[in-house]
Every structure is written in C-alpha cells, then in structure tokens.
Amino acid sequence: xxxxxxxxxxxxxxxxxxxxxxxxxxxxxxxxxxxxxxxxxxxxxxxxxxxxxxxxxxxxxxxxxxxxxxxxxxxxxxxxxxxxxxxxxxxxxxxxxxxxxxxxxxxxxxxxxxxxxxxxxxxxxxxxxxxxxxxxxxxxxxxxxxxxxxxxxxxxxxxxxxxxxxxxxxxxxxxxxxxxx
Numbered sequence: 001x002x003x004x005x006x007x008x009x010x011x012x013x014x015x016x017x018x019x020x021x022x023x024x025x026x027x028x029x030x031x032x033x034x035x036x037x038x039x040x041x042x043x044x045x046x047x048x049x050x051x052x053x054x055x056x057x058x059x060x061x062x063x064x065x066x067x068x069x070x071x072x073x074x075x076x077x078x079x080x081x082x083x084x085x086x087x088x089x090x091x092x093x094x095x096x097x098x099x100x101x102x103x104x105x106x107x108x109x110x111x112x113x114x115x116x117x118x119x120x121x122x123x124x125x126x127x128x129x130x131x132x133x134x135x136x137x138x139x140x141x142x143x144x145x146x147x148x149x150x151x152x153x154x155x156x157x158x159x160x161x162x163x164x165x166x167x168x169x170x171x172x173x174x175x176x177x178x179x180x181x
C-alpha cells in the first residue's frame with residue numbers, strides 16, 4: 001500500500017498506534033480514579049481536623065464563659081443577656097463544627113467507603129450532602145440572629161439584620177423546595 005494514499009477504510013481500522021493512545025487514556029483515567037481516593041481523603045481529613053478544632057474551641061470557650069460568669073456573678077439583667085448571647089455564639093460554633101463533621105463523613109461515605117454515621121444521617125449522593133449542609137446553615141443563621149437580637153439595641157439595626165437573615169433563609173428554603181420537587 002502506498003503510504004501517500006490513505007483511504008477511509010484504513011483510517012477506521014484500529015492501528016497499533018491508535019490502541020496505544022486508547023490504552024494511554026484508559027490508564028490515565030484509571031490513575032485518576034485511584035488518585036481521586038487520595039484527593040478525597042485530603043478533603044475528609046481537612047474537614048475532620050477543622051471540625052475537631054472547632055469542637056475543641058467551642059468547648060474551651062464554654063469553660064471560659066462559665067468561669068467568667070461565675071467570677072463576675074451579679075443579678076444584673078445585662079450581664080445575663082451578655083452571658084446568653086455568648087452562649088448562643090458558642091452553640092453556633094458547635095453547629096458549624098457539626099457541619100464540618102457531616103461534610104467530612106459524607107465525603108468519606110460517597111467517595112471512599114462506608115462511614116460510621118448515625119442512623120438518622122443518610123447520604124446517598126452529593127444532593128443529600130448539600131441538603132444537610134443547607135439545613136444546618138439555616139439553623140446557624142437563626143442562632144446567629146438570636147444572639148444578635150439579645151445584644152443589639154432595639155431599633156432599626158436589628159430589623160435590617162433580621163431582614164437580611166430572613167432573605168438568606170428564604171433563598172435557601174426556596175432552593176431546597178425546588179430541588180425536591
């Protein structure tokens with residue numbers, strides 16, 4: 001066969017060079033799949049460490065908050081409101097830590113192996129993980145607003161802040177509602 005004359009039938013036949021290209025792509029995809037387990041392991045470890053640090057930080061803040069509340073004990077209503085606001089902010093830290101934990105375990109469950117999740121947590125796909133994340137964000141926003149409502153002076157600033165939080169909660173709720181329809 002003349003090398004200068006290439007016909008359609010000779011192009012369609014699988015040549016040794018073409019099979020090597022297919023093997024190269026195939027081995028690249030296999031390497032990527034094996035490597036992705038390590039990439040997701042980094043995400044699982046990173047979010048797990050962040051969760052643990054936030055839990056520890058929240059615990060230490062709880063201890064210091066109780067210590068200062070006892071050390072400066074008074075029957076002043078403003079002191080009680082400040083303690084409540086600080087406690088609610090600590091609860092928010094624990095909620096954010098829980099979000100990081102669920103993301104860590106969810107990524108592990110989805111991309112690596114079966115995770116030791118509580119029975120009430122079902123994560124079958126990324127949408128389940130996003131739904132859990134968005135639900136906890138709504139709760140965290142409500143907790144942040146509650147803390148701000150205790151500390152902000154009465155007036156327009158609390159109304160503006162509440163409206164901003166409400167808009168975010170409505171947007172997230174609308175997204176979740178449309179997603180489940």
